[in-house]
Amino acid sequence: MIDYNRARGIVSDYLKDLSGALRSQVNAPLHANPELGYQEHFAHDTITAFLERAEPKLEISKRTYGLETSFEARFGSGGPLVIFCAEYDALPGIGHACGHNLIATSSVAAFLATAHTLAQLQIQGRVRLLGTPAEEGSGGKVKLIEDGAFDPPEDVAAAIMAHPVGAHQILVKGDEVGLAAAILVANHKFQVEFHGKTAHAGGEPWEGRNALDAAVAAYNNVALMKKQTRPDDNIHGIIEDGGVTPAIIPGYSRMSWAVRSPTYERSKLLADRVKQCMEAGALASGCTVNYIDSPTYQDLRANNTLCQTYADEMAGLGNNVFLKQRMDFPASTDMGNVSYYVPTFHGTFVASTAGVPIHSPKFTTEAATDEAHVATIECGKGMAMLALRVLTDDKVATGARADFAKQ
Missing domain, CATH: 3.30.70.360 (Alpha-Beta Plaits)
Structure with missing residues (x-):
């Protein structure tokens, strides 16, 4: 068992130092160059180039699983595997109105912070960043499942990502910054x-x-x-x-x-x-x-252990995340298909408090703000700590697998 207070400090310090580079070299360029599903060549090249410059050194594969705009970055050996999923496709006509530039940034941040902490603490465990194109209607993750990106499923302790939303869309109260257990249809x-x-x-x-x-x-x-x-x-x-x-x-x-x-x-x-x-x-x-x-999106199954652990870790980082959805939000995601295949976490974080809904031109503007980037980095910290708990705490890993089996 590792010292999780120390791990939180390592994750926070690392992402504090990396935040500016993530803003200027990943978040902002992706937002300024929106691409439709399976056409995300700029995003693919931008993210992989950033990862090639990162420390610790990573194993990087481009154009993976038969998809020109998918990629993988890997770190670690031995022990269980955690996969971060990065989305980066945009919507026709309104660009990153779903905030996938923020999703990519948060997953890159979480992946790199997890790899850095594993190296610093000399902990066994495997972590992977998977580039998942074409979430907006074309089912990129469905194709990735079919082509073995999550195989063998028994080796995957958790697949992790989070989505930006407007505060009003999840009924945020007080100082809450997100939701752990999103329920999508x-x-x-x-x-x-x-x-x-x-x-x-x-x-x-x-x-x-x-x-x-x-x-x-x-x-x-x-x-x-x-x-x-x-x-x-x-x-x-x-x-x-x-x-x-x-x-x-x-x-x-x-x-x-x-x-x-x-x-x-x-x-x-x-x-x-x-x-x-x-x-x-x-x-x-x-x-x-x-x-x-087109590929059918299955409903998203919230994993109780992973959601509770994320909420707890965000609290440890000074962020208040509520656990269970308070209102119906009948959106869909191909991460739902992943949740039927391996234990999955898909949270949400508040990128806009202005009453602006996703999939609107105004949210495209909100997804480019400094405030949205700050929220993205905080979410990345929480997801990194969730991954570290899955990799090092047998109770969390066993509980997540048991929740998955019950579902």
């Missing part, structure tokens, strides 16, 4: 293609089969169906392609749908009902329908 995502027949809209409309009509009918069908769904179900859809000119009856249209529910099983049943609405729209308009499925 399952999400089935798919595109729908309707195939009809083009024709001159004015001259011979009877020769056409209107694929846009199919999409509109399907959208309205879902709107009607929503009246008979549970309050904690969420269905969102957009029309991505509805034709090119009013003079041509569209022979093709495409929609994109996200179907969320608290559990994977419920979301699958709800997605089946949504697809029936698509088929009804196709039937009514004389079109055919085709589905393009």
Whole structure:
């Protein structure tokens, strides 16, 4: 058993010294250069270049697991393994409105602080930073699981990350700076293609089969169906392609749908009902329908031991984090899939107290502030201490594995 007060001092001093470099060389450049999923080449190169300059020396692999924008950095040998997950993709049109520049920064900070402390205290244990592209809808972690990034799962004592939020989104009280046990929902995502027949809209409309009509009918069908769904179900859809000119009856249209529910099983049943609405729209308009499925996000399972340990360690660092979610926040993450595979921690930290929600242009601005960076570094300290506890405290490691087995 190590002296955890000493470890907290080492982690805090190390990240105090490193904070400026993380701000100027990771956080700010990523925010200024937002990239969509699987296109995060700047982020990949920026983070790996920073890690190559870090102490202690790390083993670094680029373009890992068949993904051009994934990477791994490794430190240590023997003992259990902790994996920090770094996200860095942005949203179309509004950049880092989900604060993934902060997620990457916090995970890099936690990983390096853990490696530094292991070296300073000469402790056995393995820690890894895994670059996880395309969280925003394309399921990068799902592909990483399939390609062995978390294998063998019995060797992974914990997978760790945290997400920035607005204070109002988790009902922060007083001096609280975050939430340990985030509860996020399952999400089935798919595109729908309707195939009809083009024709001159004015001259011979009877020769056409209107694929846009199919999409509109399907959208309205879902709107009607929503009246008979549970309050904690969420269905969102957009029309991505509805034709090119009013003079041509569209022979093709495409929609994109996200179907969320608290559990994977419920979301699958709800997605089946949504697809029936698509088929009804196709039937009514004389079109055919085709589905393009995206990776399904499973619900996030909060690990009680890891969450309590993080809250305790943040308290030891002088930060007040509350344990359990106080309100529904039906967002989704591919970290949910990880939580079904290995013991997982996915907390949140307050990056904005201005009442600004994530996935909004105003949060893009909030994610670039000095205050958000300070909160990011404090979260990184807590995650580093959580990792050290998992690696060195058998009670924590055993408890996390037992919680995972119960779930």
